Amino acid sequence: MKIYDSLTKTTQELKVTNNQIRLYCCGPTVYNYIHLGNSRPSFTMDFLVRFLQWKGIKVDYLQNITDVDDKIIDKALAAKQSETDLANFYTDAYLEDLSALHIQPPTKLIKVSTVIDLMIEFIQKLVHQGDAYLEQENVFFDLNRWKGEYGKLSNRTLDSLAVARIEPETNLKHHPADFALWKKTEVGIKWTAPFGIGRPGWHTECALLNDFYFNHQTLSIHGGGVDLKFPHHENERIQYLAANNRELSEIWMHNGHLTFNDEKMSKSLDNMILVRDFLKDYHPDVLRWLFLTTAYTQPLDVSHDLLTQGQKFLDRLNNLTKKAKQLTAFNQLIDESTKESSSHFLERFNDFMNDDLNTPLVLSVLEQAIKAINKDLMKDKITPDFYQLKTMLKVLGFSTSVNLAVNQEEKSLFLAWKKALEQKDYKNADTLRSQLIAKGLL
Structure with missing residues (x-):
């Protein structure tokens, strides 16, 4: 390294x-x-x-x-x-x-x-x-x-x-x-x-x-x-x-030091943001993502636009998990995870981290992995890319991950919702859908 x-x-x-x-x-x-x-x-x-x-x-x-x-x-x-x-x-x-x-x-x-x-x-x-x-x-x-x-x-x-x-x-x-x-x-x-x-x-x-x-x-x-x-x-x-x-x-x-909307954080400007105040409005993984966007040696400007991008990154991870869980519950997921990966996301991740923690390029690898996995899920399949993304997120310390496992309660809820839709019982389907959303599954 x-x-x-x-x-x-x-x-x-x-x-x-x-x-x-x-x-x-x-x-x-x-x-x-x-x-x-x-x-x-x-x-x-x-x-x-x-x-x-x-x-x-x-x-x-x-x-x-x-x-x-x-x-x-x-x-x-x-x-x-x-x-x-x-x-x-x-x-x-x-x-x-x-x-x-x-x-x-x-x-x-x-x-x-x-x-x-x-x-x-x-x-x-x-x-x-x-x-x-x-x-x-x-x-x-x-x-x-x-x-x-x-x-x-x-x-x-x-x-x-x-x-x-x-x-x-x-x-x-x-x-x-x-x-x-x-x-x-x-x-x-x-x-x-x-x-x-x-x-x-x-x-x-x-x-x-x-x-x-x-x-x-x-x-x-x-x-x-x-x-x-x-x-x-x-x-x-x-x-x-x-x-x-x-x-x-x-x-x-x-x-490098931190700025907020292009101004250096300082007591005199009264623009210092306490960590515990930040966490009242944002998930901690948004801040983790934020620090990955710029090489650690360089100054980093914290802006509302950048924070919004960080939240969208977490949304993409959560949406990916929701798709994977739904396919698992419906027994539609084709498991190709034992096949050899052609994307080599993990190898590139390792190379970039070894290169003086080149985290901006690491983030680009994560984004590419998310896109590849979404394409796989559109074809009802899971490949090694899914587990490589999971590994990268863990190594980077994200508490947000990707997951496809569903327990029996979640599976029953998904199947009941699907059945209600098939039977055109839309009132019950809406109720079940609300429960799935409340559980973060839809």
Whole structure:
């Protein structure tokens, strides 16, 4: 499988060792419900993980939960509740949203608050090596020591960042771009460390978690949104590189940002759509389809027209199932599913997914399969194409599928409706038809 690597700016072959890969994707800062933009990295990883698992590859997938952060502290203070209660509430909400979207949870989720001692040890190591320095109970990473490496991920140079405001303005840093590993604080939750009383900086948690959980081994893939490339991923990479003298990840996999009707989703524009609000109006598979329409590396504009197309796609799947079930109930379906497929939908699906998750072409294969199956059903037959479509939908994580099985109750209802029509008992036929529609069978 080939995947585009943001660090080398080239497409790289995914290395699989002992039939397993190590995967990390940055998780949420739990101070609010997630919005559609937050969900895109989760969907991207879900497509990847499900596909690799289908190929028999084990994916050890780690994700963090940032439950220690200034945003959490500010919101908790405003709401007059504890930061822990606030963070736990939104952590549960995040997991509920993943489940509602039919996204598989990571192999391991780690809350930052549970690894503070490990983060302190990690920071101490960097200070001891001379890669970080202590200033008035704050600890900063010394970027001058890594001038030749820093900025490669985001295509920046340290000199170009000399006047950048990356952290809140302070005269404590040796270089304006140096970032905090430990912050002295008197507000909100804090811990006692050798450096003083405070809490860790955001950029250290992911470096430490990967170092700890994967036992100093380089990741196969590091995922996340393009908005995190700088400064978060840049700072994460340089800390891991300093601590281990090796790259954090073989492949950096960044997904593009989301816009809504050609405007970037942002709080200032008040156009962010929460996942749970979206699901009040749309089936979760509409959003899954939406993220398949565009290459994950590219920006994606969410429009009402596109959402309508997504709903029509689900309608086509449901209508196909209704036709297949009706033919099954009437014993009219000719089973040719054991014959060799001439369409090779599954082979093409595999090729496109292997090509850096080329999901727009994958969707074209699904559409071609739907058309082919409808033609087969017009001839009262079922071919391997039906089951290949079913497999592709499952691998892509759709909860909507295609099905031809009918139970005895459904079959009896279909046959009673057919008999009423044949006997021209239209009143009873209309009643039975209404029941079939209510059950989603017509």
